[in-house]
Amino acid sequence: MTKTTTALLATSLVASTLLADGVVLVQKTERDVTKLTPTSKAWEYVKATTIHLYPQTALVMNDKRANELNKNTKAKEARVKAIHDDKNIAFLLEWPDGTRSIQSGYKSDVYADGFAVQFPVNYKDPKKLPYIGMGSDGRPVVIHLQKAVEKIYEPNGNGDVSMQQNVLSKNAFGDSAVEFVQKVGALAVKDYQRSFVSEGFRSMTEIKDGSEKFDADMSYSDNVWRGTLTRPLKDSYLNLKGAFPVAFAVWDGARLNRDGQKLLSGWTAVKLVDSNGGEKLVAELTAAAKGDPEHGKELIEQNGCTGCHHISGLSAANYMAPGLDNVGGYSTSAYLRESLVDPNAVVVPGYNRNAHPSALWYNLDHGKRVSTMPPYPLDDKSLDDMVAYLKTLKSEVK
Ligand code: HEC
Incomplete structure (x- = not known):
């Protein structure tokens, strides 16, 4: 056996024991990956990873018709592929959508299908990632957005x-x-191809100076959208190496999805196969919850969580706090645990003050958001059990 074969075998062994399901493994290619489009044949040779996209049910929107249309939205299964050429990385996201909604011209009553890919600016500590979907105070994300437009x-x-x-x-x-x-x-x-840097819904800032170079494209056939994103591995906002988290969101125009109304994945680990590091992050993002969900459910009822939060089957719909019906689908265990012991670490952005003026999610203290949720500094076992239960809260897959 040659030295290289041994080395290769050793890496694949490490990779297979270390990396559980849900890791997007990225090989290096000699080809320029910025040339890849959603219909490029080359994608056939790239391994796909299955991910799930959950309806964003934390927020209640103003649009009654949209709320009605999205009431019983199920999760979607999607596929991710990625490949890099040392300079740039290309992602392909494939997701089912029974209706092709294209926005044309300036008709503002038609919502387009679309997708977004987002990256935390800082991912050194995998237990302190930004709020999923739009980042949070002090934990910015870069978001690339592509809508299906004429x-x-x-x-x-x-x-x-x-x-x-x-x-x-x-x-x-x-x-x-x-x-x-x-x-x-x-x-x-292509209108509506935009980049943002965001620390929460109201703070989305479009990057317009051209410093965030990316390209995205969408193609629809057989009730499936294929979307590609290509961007540099390194620029003034991001330095993607070793392993890093990525999250995906999709909008369904037929369901009037826009703003917060969307389906989104949790933070998904992406591993550059030829680049060292990131084992901790991969382990964190792929670990199964370790507690006892049955006991966690009891604790959640005993601790009055359902007085503020809506959980289907446990409490009526209310607007006191984010709805938790899909929180287990798009949140990491570390995030859920942090939400319990330190509600101020991430104050969920996107609170709709117009719709619920009397049920504040946070108060402002010298410009800083202070959560109205009390902290629950319970013992480790109780926290594990509650997190394990919260991880079970997610829509079934359609
Ligand atoms: C007094 C009302 C109240 C109670 C009681 C309460 N929460 Fe909260 N919770 C909130 C509010 C408001 C937020 C949003 C602000 C923030 O992020 O802290 C929140 C946020 C959360 C989040 C983050 C949700 C997301 O979408 O990311 C989780 C998880 C959570 N709470 C779980 C719990 C659990 C479990 C309990 C019981 C142990 C509980 N809460 C008790 C009001 C409450």
């Missing part, structure tokens, strides 16, 4: 090119009409 070239304020130019009117314009459409198509910008 290509827009907008020289004169009349909206979509397709609305302005009729290719069938060839008689009137001759070949120049076709040429015009082609030129315009090539110039077209």
Whole structure:
């Protein structure tokens, strides 16, 4: 056996014992990964990891129709692939969606399907990751967002090119009409491809200075969306090496998904196979909850959690606090534990003050948010049990 084969075998053995389900393993390629599109054949050779996307049920939105449409939303199973070339990394996300919703022009009554990929700016301590979905005070995330929109070239304020130019009117314009459409198509910008740095819902700041270079694309066929994201492994915001967390969100335009209404994954470990480090993070993000969920459920009823929080089957819908029905799907065990012992560490962003002015989630103390949830500094075993129960709170997969 050659030295390299032995080394290779050793790495794969380490990889297989260390890495449980749910790790996105990223191989290196000699090819330029920024060239990859959702329909590139090369993706066929990249191994997929199954992840789950849970309905964001923590927040109640203002839009009654949207709330109604999203009442019984189930979780979705999605597939992730990733590959890097030392400079850039490319992700492919595949998720089912029975309706193709495209936003065209400036019709604001149509919501587009879309997806987002987000990364914590700092992921050194896997027990202190940002709030999932939009980051939190002092724990920023970089979010790349792509919505399914018609290509827009907008020289004169009349909206979509397709609305302005009729290719069938060839008689009137001759070949120049076709040429015009082609030129315009090539110039077209994909609207709604944006990057944000965010420390919570109200603090999303769009990165407009071009310093966050990324490209994203979407393609729909057979009731499945395929979305790609390519971005540098390293830039002024992020330094992705070893292993790092990533989270995905998808919007369903047919269900009027926008803003907080979406399905999202938990923090998922991504491991660059040829780069050292990150074992702690991978272990943390793939570990099963270790407590006794039955006992945890009893504790949660005894401790009055359901007086503020909605948990289906345990308490009525209320707006005192984030709904917990999917909290186990998109939260890590460490995050849930931290929520109990130190509610101020992450104050859930996105609280809807208009809808629930009398049930504050937090008060402001010199500009800092102070949670209205009391801390529960219980013994280790009780905390483990409660976390184990909270981890069971998630919608079934459709
Ligand atoms: C007085 C009302 C109140 C009680 C009682 C209460 N909470 Fe909370 N809880 C909140 C509020 C408000 C928030 C949102 C602000 C924050 O992040 O602390 C919250 C946040 C949370 C979160 C984070 C939710 C998310 O979407 O990320 C979890 C988990 C949680 N609570 C669990 C519990 C458990 C378990 C108990 C009982 C041991 C409990 N809470 C008791 C009000 C309460």
